[in-house]
Amino acid sequence: DTAVSQTPKYLVTQMGNDKSIKCEQNLGHDTMYWYKQDSKKFLKIMFSYNNKELIINETVPNRFSPKSPDKAHLNLHINSLELGDSAVYFCASSRSTPGDLFSSYNEQFFGPGTRLTVL
């Protein structure tokens, strides 16, 4: 019954490795997001996809690559992990207004987060 789910919940890995985080939503939403939350709880949007198309790509190293196989999934792949990538990563989803994206705000539903620790 979980609306937005992420796996894994915890991820501990070595510097230089490649890892993926998966996100799935069962709300029928068209838009999905990835956020990074640092140790001070500051939340920063990384990517947003609408109907499997990338619509927001903030200044994020190209080691981060989102992939959306369908509307219900948005995965995040990270290459060559660095110490500074340690954070909690949140996936979120929302409805969108067809034909006029973001013309009205739609509540974002967040997943439980994935705590990534790079050693």
Added chain:
Amino acid sequence: GNSVTQMEGPVTLSEEAFLTINCTYTATGYPSLFWYVQYPGEGLQLLLKATKADDKGSNKGFEATYRKETTSFHLEKGSVQVSDSAVYFCVSWGGFKTIFGAGTRLFVKA
């Protein structure tokens, strides 16, 4: 550009105390404003919202009023409980962008 500024935490209160968490925004035009709450170990949840000036959002005993003249959206609760301990985020949406404040951590002691 648009921005959201919240009071720095942590805020520590005793149970049944009055809570205010200040939030001010800068924006072109009139954004919609929200408070999200993040309980320990969980993702963010929408707490309340206001979409135009003088609107008051309320939920679970929390309130916030959209004040255009002071560009503020302060969160208040008359009597906090231990279960209110969480991080609170003030958020604005406008100009097709969602802007999150830095978050304010609230600790409520029994």
